Amino acid sequence: MGQQNRGPKRNYKQDFQRVVAELENMILIGAFQPRKRLVEKNLSQIFNVSRFWIRDALKVLETKGLVKLIPYKGAVVSNVSLQELEEIFVIRVALEKLATRLALKNISSSDIKILKRISKQVEQSFMKKDFQNMLIANTNFHDYIFKRSQNQTLQQMINGLRSRCHIIRHSAWSSPGFLERSLEEHQLYINALKGRDLETLEQLAEDHITHAKTHYLKKLANENNSVPLVSSEV
Amino acid sequence: MGQQNRGPKRNYKQDFQRVVAELENMILIGAFQPRKRLVEKNLSQIFNVSRFWIRDALKVLETKGLVKLIPYKGAVVSNVSLQELEEIFVIRVALEKLATRLALKNISSSDIKILKRISKQVEQSFMKKDFQNMLIANTNFHDYIFKRSQNQTLQQMINGLRSRCHIIRHSAWSSPGFLERSLEEHQLYINALKGRDLETLEQLAEDHITHAKTHYLKKLANENNSVPLVSSEV
DNA sequence: CTTGTGTAAATTGTTAACAATGTGTGATAA
DNA sequence: TTATCACACATTGTTAACAATTTACACAAG
Numbered sequence: 001m002g003q004q005n006r007g008p009k010r011n012y013k014q015d016f017q018r019v020v021a022e023l024e025n026m027i028l029i030g031a032f033q034p035r036k037r038l039v040e041k042n043l044s045q046i047f048n049v050s051r052f053w054i055r056d057a058l059k060v061l062e063t064k065g066l067v068k069l070i071p072y073k074g075a076v077v078s079n080v081s082l083q084e085l086e087e088i089f090v091i092r093v094a095l096e097k098l099a100t101r102l103a104l105k106n107i108s109s110s111d112i113k114i115l116k117r118i119s120k121q122v123e124q125s126f127m128k129k130d131f132q133n134m135l136i137a138n139t140n141f142h143d144y145i146f147k148r149s150q151n152q153t154l155q156q157m158i159n160g161l162r163s164r165c166h167i168i169r170h171s172a173w174s175s176p177g178f179l180e181r182s183l184e185e186h187q188l189y190i191n192a193l194k195g196r197d198l199e200t201l202e203q204l205a206e207d208h209i210t211h212a213k214t215h216y217l218k219k220l221a222n223e224n225n226s227v228p229l230v231s232s233e234v
Numbered sequence: 235m236g237q238q239n240r241g242p243k244r245n246y247k248q249d250f251q252r253v254v255a256e257l258e259n260m261i262l263i264g265a266f267q268p269r270k271r272l273v274e275k276n277l278s279q280i281f282n283v284s285r286f287w288i289r290d291a292l293k294v295l296e297t298k299g300l301v302k303l304i305p306y307k308g309a310v311v312s313n314v315s316l317q318e319l320e321e322i323f324v325i326r327v328a329l330e331k332l333a334t335r336l337a338l339k340n341i342s343s344s345d346i347k348i349l350k351r352i353s354k355q356v357e358q359s360f361m362k363k364d365f366q367n368m369l370i371a372n373t374n375f376h377d378y379i380f381k382r383s384q385n386q387t388l389q390q391m392i393n394g395l396r397s398r399c400h401i402i403r404h405s406a407w408s409s410p411g412f413l414e415r416s417l418e419e420h421q422l423y424i425n426a427l428k429g430r431d432l433e434t435l436e437q438l439a440e441d442h443i444t445h446a447k448t449h450y451l452k453k454l455a456n457e458n459n460s461v462p463l464v465s466s467e468v
Numbered sequence: 469c470t471t472g473t474g475t476a477a478a479t480t481g482t483t484a485a486c487a488a489t490g491t492g493t494g495a496t497a498a
Numbered sequence: 499t500t501a502t503c504a505c506a507c508a509t510t511g512t513t514a515a516c517a518a519t520t521t522a523c524a525c526a527a528g
Contacts, residue, residue, distance in 0.1 A: 012511070013305050040480070052512065055480090059290060063297045071247050072480055072519045087387040094332045095325070102324070153321040157391070246481070273509070286482060289510090306489045306510055471528080481518070488511070496503085 019047050020057045027066055027077055028166045034079035038067065065164050080164060082220075089213050092161050096205045099158060102149035104201060107193055115144060115193070119186040126179060135173065138182055142208075145189070168216045175215040253281055254291045261300055261311055262400045268313035272301065299398050314398060316454075323447050326395050330439045333392060336383035338435060341427055349378060349427070353420040360413060369407060372416055376442075379423070402450045409449040 023043070032038060043054045058075045061067045067075045080088070118141045125134035146155050172178055185208060192200040257277070266272060277288045292309045295301045301309045314322070352375045359368035380389050406412055419442060426434040 013303075037479095039478090041478090050513070051480095056293060059293055060297050063294050069247075073521095074480065084387060087385045090336070090385060091329070091332070091388055091391065094328050098325070098328045151321045151324060153318060154325055157325065271509095275509075284483070285510095308490095308510065469528105471526105473526085474524095476521105476523085478521070479519080481516100483514105483516080485515100486511100486513080489509085491506105491508075493506085494504095496501100498499105498501085 015049075016053060016056065019049055019053055020060050022047065023054075023057050024061060024064075024066060024163065027061070028163060028169070030166070030170055032077050034077045034167060036077060037073070038075040038077070040074065064160060066166070078164075080167065085165065085168075085213075085216075088161050088164055089209055092158070092165075092209050093206050095154060095158050095161070096146070096209065097202045099146045099149040099151070099154050100201045100205045101198060102151055102154070103145050103147075104193065104196060104198055106148045106150055107145075111144075111148060112190060112193055115141065115186075115190055118144060119183075119190065122186060123183060126183060131173070131179075134179065135169075141186055141189075145193075168212060171219040172212045172215045175219060178211075178215055181211065249283075250287060250290065253283055253287055254294050256281065257288075257291050258295060258298075258300060258397065261295070262397060262403070264400070264404055266311050268311045268401060270311060271307075272309040272311070274308065298394060300400070312398075314401065319399065319402075319447075319450075322395050322399055323443055326392070326399075326443050327440050329388065329392050329395070330380070330443065331436045333380045333383040333385070333388050334435045334439045335432060336385055336388070337379050337381075338427065338430060338432055340382045340384055341379075345378075345382060346424060346427055349375065349420075349424055352378060353417075353424065356420060357417060360417060365407070365413075368413065369403075375420055375423075379427075402446060405453040406446045406449045409453060412445075412449055415445065 026032060038058070040051050040054050040058075044051045047054070058067055058069060062069045062075070066078060068078045069075050118137060121137040122134055122141060125131070125137055143155075146158055149155065185204065188204055189201070191197075192204060260266060272292070274285050274288050274292075278285045281288065292301055292303060296303045296309070300312060302312045303309050352371060355371040356368055356375060359365070359371055377389075380392055383389065419438065422438055423435070425431075426438060
């Protein structure tokens, strides 16, 4: 149907999504501090695309809740309030429990093998002190379980909420004992999956999140003593 | 600080949000059929704003999952697939159960009075056959409970998922016996809240959604016999 | 030294023109 | 008649110029 390859037909959409993803990633890894202004001109130079695309990307990230757009002032990385953080954690517990429960129905012994392999990667990265890769592998571990829920919408929502808690990740991961605990957790997950022990799995999902929260709050309390941490007004 | 009222300072943001909300509402009430193209020029005339704003509004609705943007073809109202619908319903059950559970902690006797009043409005609208207002009042009833969860993020997510199921609402509401059942449901809710009966409340939340789903699927099956209902390709 | 004020620069918001692509229509030929 | 192709038109995507607003800074007054 006249749909033949008769031109370049640039893949705008794909390029654009790449920009959004990269920008999102930069925010997630903390390249931009919360409350720091994101100047469109700078971003367009960094990503080598027009301001037009940057503006659109920022709009997307705004509806995702990662940045806040203030008229004539620009975009700032959203500084999730304590209140909001608490709210998100409660929801994450519910959704990750759900995902785990659904996954349990679909998980096979070959899946468990894969999880063991990923878990081993986490361990090796830890021993090599390669924390960058450890974080990636750790994320993969949990993602793999959620993927087995066979509910793509659920996965996306979990990822969305996780993104919104970006400020936590660094705090938690730099907290003493946190990494060691992750390793243990994976073993418990694998054992519970083997034994098809739903109750333990749900408890693990809850503990996993609660633990991250606790570490973050502890960290925050410390910082709070030195820096007043102004709430994000305007 | 130099922030005094020294000019018109148009409220762009507010105007824009209004456009998004109105467009979203038009999709929700079914003014645009799924798979129908939304032509930017037409929309800009309808809303009396520039194409620029329409494009932005469509982008927002895309990330909300209400429309699908296809390069050089434009926006179409997203036709949620059966698969996606099932996925959303599973999540809604979990989230609405959670909201109900949280609400139970905060609900006072004065809240129950308000709920009774809303319930009466639903009943009166039903008797007057004013189904437009009945839908509004019914939505208010459930929203009021969710609001008492004191978790704004949760509320927003529930609303977002509800929006994505827009095609259901008409089906379910025009289904015979559905309205009557809603009335009974409200009484059961009120009684369970009074008695602080968590188990019943969670069951009600689950039934509420499952019931809507069942009605929709039945309706869909009927239509499916006459119209093939092409899955939304591209 | 501090404080306020006005102006210039920087930044964001909007528009209109233009480029790229999709869609439909009618002529032409088998 | 039907299929095919070229062409015009409709629609979407992008850009660059311009308008609105904020921010920075110099400068004067107290």
